[in-house]
Amino acid sequence: MSKAPVLDLADLSVTYSGVAQAVTGVSLQVRPGEVVGLIGESGSGKSTLAHSILGLLPPSARIDGQRLMLNGQDLLSASKSDLAALRGPGAAMVFQNPMASFSPLHTIGRQLTDFLWRDVNSSRAQKRRQIVAALTEAGISDPDARFDAYPFELSGGMLQRVAIAAALLMKPSLLIADEPTTALDVTMEAQILHLMRELRAKTGVAILMISHQLGVIAEICDRVAVMYAGRIVEEGDAQAIFSNPQHPYTKALLACELSLVESGARRLPVIDWQETNAESAPITSATESRTTIGDAA
Ligand SMILES: Nc1ncnc2c1ncn2[C@@H]1O[C@H](COP(=O)(O)OP(=O)(O)OP(=O)(O)O)[C@@H](O)[C@H]1O
Ligand SMILES: [Mg+2]
Structure with missing residues (x-):
């Protein structure tokens, strides 16, 4: 593949306080x-x-690094006034709890209209049509009525569809989804993953999918990066990582997931740093090395 990356992070660190x-x-x-x-x-x-990419870190956080490039623009060297303009069309985010993503006081339509504030040339009616089309694309039934509904009138799964529609209204190149299905039941989870796959195929949006759940990652991802104690300890083709994990932490993670499936729990237990020998160099699977991706442009 010869296209330049949408997101390119190099040696990025974040320190709180x-x-x-x-x-x-x-x-x-x-x-x-x-x-x-x-x-x-x-x-x-x-x-x-994820928050460092989107500028959502609190003021106490400091970002250092070589590169934080979104759509070929380096956010680390951009001025404060340029950052919002660069991030807006670059990346959008879907959060874990769809209820918390919306204000209970305003209708869905009013809140989604706010996402289009930059679009000063279109009328209220045009914006409504655009939002109803986005809701339809996100699989919302009766989207015209939902436009005038309040968040409490929608189920969690439906609200998460609205959140995805809202993110895609910005036409981002990258959608960051932070645990988008963790608050949903298994049926809703499957539907949301299906929707994200569909939207990727239709719009070509790239997705960074954050999850504790290996099943979710296995279902939808082409490539996987495994994080442990702030570092990426292994990265590579999804199938290769799941069938042949190299790093002790990834192996422990896969073993945990199996025991979670048996016990019915949904969160991963914490694994002791000492057990994993995690200070060893990060592992990149042979099928997909970082160098190859970086050179692909
Ligand atoms: N605002 C903050 N101020 C200080 N420390 C923070 C802040 N936010 C997160 N941290 C710390 O940074 C570390 C990473 O937290 P982060 O929320 O990024 O982890 P995570 O992988 O997203 O976890 P989870 O799976 O629980 O969402 C943790 O030790 C956390 O306590
Ligand atoms: Mg988190």
Whole structure:
């Protein structure tokens, strides 16, 4: 594949309050239309990494690194005033809890209209048509009525569809989904994953999918990066990682998932750093090396 990456991170670190390093030296690339999974236990730095791409970190956080490129623009060297303009069309995010993504006080339509604030040339009616079309594309039944509904009138799964529609209204090159199905039941989860696959095929949007659940990652991702204690410890083709994990932490993670399936639990237990020998160099599967991706442009 010869297209330049949508997202290109090189040696990125994030420190909270000058002391707690939540992300350490992460390098990762996502190409157009690619679905990359980011997996790791709670506290491994997945959300911090996502928030650093979208400018959602709190003021106490500091980002350092060589490169944070979105659509070929380096956000690390961009001025504050340029950042919003670069990020807006570059990347959008879907969060874990769809209920918390919307204000309970305003209708779905009013909130989605706010996403189109930059579009000063279209009328209210045109924006409504655009939003109803996006809701239809996201599989919302009776989208015209949902436009005037309040968030509490929709189920969690339906609201997550609305959140995906809202993200895609911005026509981003990259959709970051942080645990988008964790708050949903298994049937809804399958539907949302199906929708994301469909939208990727239709719009060519690249997806960075963050999850604890290996099943979710296996279902949808082309490539997987495994995070542990702020670092990417293994990265490669999804099938290769699942069938032949190389890093001790990835092996432990897969073993945990099997026991979770048996016990019915949904969150991964924390694994002791000592057990995994995680300070060893990150492993990149032979089928998909970072160098190859970087040279692909
Ligand atoms: N605002 C913050 N201030 C200080 N430390 C933070 C802040 N947000 C996160 N952290 C710390 O950074 C580390 C990484 O947290 P992060 O939320 O990125 O992990 P995660 O992999 O997304 O976890 P989870 O799977 O539970 O969502 C954790 O040790 C966490 O306590
Ligand atoms: Mg998180």
